[in-house]
Every structure is written in structure tokens, then in C-alpha cells.
Amino acid sequence: MTIHQDIRDGESRPLREVKPEPQKVLYVPRYTGLQRVNHWITAILFTLLTLSGLAMFTPYLFSLTGLFGGGQATRAIHPWFGVALMVSFALLFLRFWRLNLPNRDDVEWSKRIGDVVTNREDRLPELGKYNAGQKGVFWGQTALISIMFVTGLVIWDQYFYPLTTIETKRWALLAHSLAAVIAIAIIVVHIYAGIWVRGTGRAMMRGTVTGGWAYRHHRKWFRQIVGERPVKTGSIDKRGH
Amino acid sequence: MADYSSLDIRQRSASTETAPAIRHHEEVAKLIDVSKCIGCKACQSACEEWNDLRDDVGINVGVYDNPHDLTAKSWTLMRFAEYENPETNNLEWLIRKDGCMHCTDPGCLKACPSPGAIVQYSNGIVDFIEDHCIGCGYCVKGCPFNIPRISKADNKAYKCTLCSDRVAVGQAPACAKACPTGAIMFGTKDAMIEQAHDRVEDLKSRGFDQAGLYDPKGVGGTHVMYVLHHNDKPHLYNGLPDDPKISPLVAFWKGGAKMFGLATMGFAAVAGFFHYVTAGPNEVVPEEEEEAIDLKEGREHRGSRDDRPSA
Numbered sequence: 001m002t003i004h005q006d007i008r009d010g011e012s013r014p015l016r017e018v019k020p021e022p023q024k025v026l027y028v029p030r031y032t033g034l035q036r037v038n039h040w041i042t043a044i045l046f047t048l049l050t051l052s053g054l055a056m057f058t059p060y061l062f063s064l065t066g067l068f069g070g071g072q073a074t075r076a077i078h079p080w081f082g083v084a085l086m087v088s089f090a091l092l093f094l095r096f097w098r099l100n101l102p103n104r105d106d107v108e109w110s111k112r113i114g115d116v117v118t119n120r121e122d123r124l125p126e127l128g129k130y131n132a133g134q135k136g137v138f139w140g141q142t143a144l145i146s147i148m149f150v151t152g153l154v155i156w157d158q159y160f161y162p163l164t165t166i167e168t169k170r171w172a173l174l175a176h177s178l179a180a181v182i183a184i185a186i187i188v189v190h191i192y193a194g195i196w197v198r199g200t201g202r203a204m205m206r207g208t209v210t211g212g213w214a215y216r217h218h219r220k221w222f223r224q225i226v227g228e229r230p231v232k233t234g235s236i237d238k239r240g241h
Numbered sequence: 242m243a244d245y246s247s248l249d250i251r252q253r254s255a256s257t258e259t260a261p262a263i264r265h266h267e268e269v270a271k272l273i274d275v276s277k278c279i280g281c282k283a284c285q286s287a288c289e290e291w292n293d294l295r296d297d298v299g300i301n302v303g304v305y306d307n308p309h310d311l312t313a314k315s316w317t318l319m320r321f322a323e324y325e326n327p328e329t330n331n332l333e334w335l336i337r338k339d340g341c342m343h344c345t346d347p348g349c350l351k352a353c354p355s356p357g358a359i360v361q362y363s364n365g366i367v368d369f370i371e372d373h374c375i376g377c378g379y380c381v382k383g384c385p386f387n388i389p390r391i392s393k394a395d396n397k398a399y400k401c402t403l404c405s406d407r408v409a410v411g412q413a414p415a416c417a418k419a420c421p422t423g424a425i426m427f428g429t430k431d432a433m434i435e436q437a438h439d440r441v442e443d444l445k446s447r448g449f450d451q452a453g454l455y456d457p458k459g460v461g462g463t464h465v466m467y468v469l470h471h472n473d474k475p476h477l478y479n480g481l482p483d484d485p486k487i488s489p490l491v492a493f494w495k496g497g498a499k500m501f502g503l504a505t506m507g508f509a510a511v512a513g514f515f516h517y518v519t520a521g522p523n524e525v526v527p528e529e530e531e532e533a534i535d536l537k538e539g540r541e542h543r544g545s546r547d548d549r550p551s552a
Contacts, residue, residue, distance in 0.1 A: 075376055
């Protein structure tokens with residue numbers, strides 16, 4: 001094993017990691033295990049639908065059919081992924097719709113979108129569990145997934161061909177693909193927000209966020225949580241459950 | 242359907258490769274003279290025979306059309322219409338041999354997402370290559386004539402091939418060969434147009450003032466053409482479209498929507514990347530962790546929220 005030496009100031013000494021006092025950190029529960037499983041099943045299905053759908057959307061991406069065992073298999077499986085996503089998303093919807101109802105804070109938050117994107121949280125109102133952007137993702141996906149489900153049934157020729165006219169199917173095909181690209185773009189933003197706003201990922205991976213995260217981004221929700229139930233404290237190098 | 246090695250391909254679905262262009266092939270066409278058709282269905286039989294297809298036995302519902310519609314196994318069909326001409330008070334039996342029109346600008350090919358599942362040969366024939374077909378049914382939506390049918394047996398699309406296998410070796414399509422009245426003719430497109438003009442002239446001399454050649458420009462012309470006694474009203478012939486063209490919905494879906502889609506998704510990803518590069522991550526600072534603990538424990542805040550360092 002090599003022992004690294006710090007020789008910058010002429011003196012030679014072993015390079016050691018400086019260990020500060022472990023900071024006390026609060027962990028706040030944000031999602032239950034079931035909610036996380038539900039979210040990730042939906043996310044996996046959305047990914048599979050994106051890959052198989054884009055394969056049939058543009059010839060440039062037709063090679064994605066290889067991931068699903070060829071064109072016929074992709075065509076056959078895509079609608080079933082869709083049905084599964086509809087069920088999975090419906091459960092998410094039932095769990096979270098109430099928390100995503102718009103309120104006055106959302107208006108204020110939206111007006112200060114410039115501060116949002118420049119990380120000036122100190123200029124934003126205190127927020128409940130979700131901000132207007134998160135609510136936008138929720139309602140956007142609700143609308144778009146509903147559109148894609150209905151139009152998807154219309155163009156599911158294997159089972160529903162005789163039920164609609166060809167002209168209806170043309171409308172459905174166009175609506176389905178437009179809804180899909182908008183939904184995918186929203187999900188790209190959703191994923192990016194999870195990367196950009198540090199500490200968010202653990203909410204969906206571990207179920208908890210740090211107190212600081214809750215305090216910084218969703219203080220109204222945080223006040224509610226600490227008022228209602230006890231929150232565990234621990235040092236940062238422990239698992240925050 | 243055909244082994245197309247002896248035919249060059251001019252257009253190939255979902256492909257960007259350049260078509261081979263060193264050889265010149267005459268455009269071919271089938272000319273169906275509706276005024277000479279007697280509705281014997283020899284063409285239907287010949288089609289089944291040559292292409293080795295046996296459609297299921299159907300049910301007689303009291304009309305001449307048999308089968309009732311095109312199917313994955315019936316690629317051509319005599320459609321019978323009874324028309325009372327208000328000008329002459331005559332009952333006219335308008336019999337049209339339905340099937341693929343082999344458009345110069347084929348909506349099926351444009352809609353198809355699978356590379357090489359639909360091709361157009363340099364002689365103008367549009368052919369489905371079934372082993373590349375994924376059964377999505379986009380061709381059905383792309384077609385202005387409602388021709389392709391998806392088989393329940395193998396989830397693949399089928400339609401008239403214009404006997405591309407026969408044409409490739411210098412033979413006429415099976416239906417043309419079998420027609421007892423010569424109502425179905427086959428040759429180069431130029432020769433067929435010339436032939437049609439003779440027929441139209443003849444029909445006009447017999448009192449069909451509106452007789453004409455059906456070679457619709459909306460799809461760039463077709464490689465199956467009709468001589469109609471009432472070319473001003475093609476819809477009389479069992480709903481033959483008056484002015485067929487690729488639906489604007491399909492054109493937008495395969496054109497603008499595709500570009501819009503790729504641009505939207507690409508923009509979202511690129512915008513995210515550049516936002517990160519400029520604004521940077523939104524991080525919780527240690528003071529906020531402390532504030533959170535204080536707030537939970539009901540202690541006084543050590544500082545107001547405005548003077549904390551902003552990330």
C-alpha cells in the first residue's frame with residue numbers, strides 16, 4: 001500500500017483525512033416503503049415504455065426493439081407495460097392527489113421561478129410537502145398518462161381494432177405520441193430536479209430526508225411533521241432510518 | 242412477399258439509406274377498365290391460386306361481395322354497387338376490383354416504423370416484406386384506401402403485391418392473366434395511360450361524358466389505375482376516394498410531431514445539463530441541519546433565515 005505524502009510546503013508528512021466532529025443530523029420520514037416500491041415500479045415501467053415506445057416512434061431509434069426481443073415482441077409487450085403503468089400510477093395518484101392540490105403558496109412560488117432556478121430558496125415562501133413544480137409533474141403525468149392510456153387502447157389493434165374507425169385511430173396515434181414526448185420531457189426534468197436538489201434522492205431510496213433538507217425546501221411540511229410526531233436524531237455517518 | 246433480388250428498391254420504410262440508382266426500370270401499371278368488368282371474380286380466384294392463399298369460408302348475407310371485405314388472405318375483391326343514374330334513369334351495376342393501388346407516394350410506407358418492412362421497387366410496385374413486419378398496424382392508418390389487413394394468425398400486414406414476383410420475371414399479374422374480358426390490363430405505366438385514353442374516348446362516344454382515368458394526383462399517381470364511366474364521382478364505386486391523399490394527421494405525426502418530439506426531449510436534457518453547469522446544485526448547508534434540530538426541539542433560532550449563507 002502506498003502512503004501518500006503531502007510535500008507542498010517543503011515538509012513531508014503523511015496525508016491524513018481530517019475528520020471533523022460528526023455533525024448531528026435529524027432524519028425526517030418522507031415516504032413509506034410501500035410508497036417507494038410503488039414509485040419505483042412506476043418509474044421502471046415508464047422507462048420500459050419510453051424505450052419500447054420510442055422504438056416505434058422514430059426509425060432512428062428502431063434499434064431499441066432489440067432490448068425487447070425484436071420488433072414483434074416490442075409491439076406486443078408495449079401495451080401491456082402501459083396497462084401495468086396505469087394500475088401502478090393509479091395507486092400513486094390515490095395516495096398523493098390530496099397533497100398535490102394547488103394552494104396560494106404555489107402562486108407565490110411560481111412567480112419567483114427565477115429565484116427557484118438560481119437556488120435562492122431564502123426568497124421563497126415556506127412550502128408544504130410539495131412545491132408547484134412537483135405538483136406540475138404530478139398533474140402533468142396524471143393528464144398525460146390518462147391520455148396515453150385511452151389513446152393506447154384505441155390503437156391496440158390486436159384486441160380493439162374493430163371498435164373504432166381508422167380516422168379515430170389516426171387521431172389517437174398522433175395524440176398518443178405527442179402526449180408521450182411531453183411526458184418524457186417532464187420526466188427528464190423530474191429526474192434532473194432529483195440530481196440538482198441535493199439530498200432528494202434519499203427520500204425515494206431510503207424514505208427519509210435530513211432535517212436540513214426539509215427545513216430548506218419544505219419548511220411548512222417540516223413544521224407539521226415535528227409538531228405531530230417524534231423524529232429520530234443521529235449522527236450523519238449512521239443510517240438515517 | 243416477393244424475393245425482390247431482380248428488382249431495385251426505390252423507397253424503403255424507416256430507412257435513410259440511398260436507393261440504388263444505376264439501373265433504369267420502366268414504371269409498370271395495372272389498368273382496370275371498370276366498364277368491361279362482368280364481376281366474375283376470376284381475378285379473385287387467380288389471386289388466391291397464384292399466391293397460395295385460401296381464405297376462410299364466410300357467410301352469405303345476401304350481397305354479391307364475397308368475401309365481405311379485404312382480409313389478410315383476400316388481397317383483391319370485387320365490390321358491387323347498384324347505382325340508379327338520375328340522368329338516364331338506368332340502373333348501373335358498378336363493379337370495382339378493389340385492392341392495393343400501389344401509390345407513388347405510399348402512405349403505408351411513410352407510416353411504417355420498421356426498416357424494410359415496406360418497400361417500393363423502382364418499377365413503382367409497393368410491397369410488404371412480411372418477415373420485417375412488426376404488426377403495429379401503422380400502415381393501416383397511413384393508407385388512404387383502407388387496404389392493408391393485419392393477420393390474426395401471425396400479426397403481420399398483408400395486401401396485394403401486384404404479383405411482384407411475376408412482374409420481376411416479365412410476367413403479368415395473375416389477375417390480369419385470368420381476366421376473361423380483358424378488363425384488367427398490365428404494362429408500362431405510359432402504355433396503360435395511352436390505352437386508358439382510347440377507352441375513355443370510346444366511353445365518351447357511348448354517352449358517358451364524364452368517363453375518365455382514375456390516377457389520383459394526391460398520392461402522386463398510382464400503379465393501379467381505373468377507367469371509370471363516372472370519373473367525376475369516384476365515390477359511386479363503393480366509396481373509392483374522390484381525392485385520396487395521405488391523411489394530414491399521419492403526415493404531421495410522421496413529420497412535424499417526430500421533429501417536435503425529438504427536439505422537446507433533447508431540449509429538456511440539454512437544458513438540465515446547462516442549468517447544472519451554471520446554477521449548480523441546490524445544497525443544504527450545515528447551518529440548516531442545525532436549524533432543523535433547533536426547530537424540532539423548540540429552541541430559539543440561532544440566526545434568522547436571511548443571513549445564512551446561500552448555496
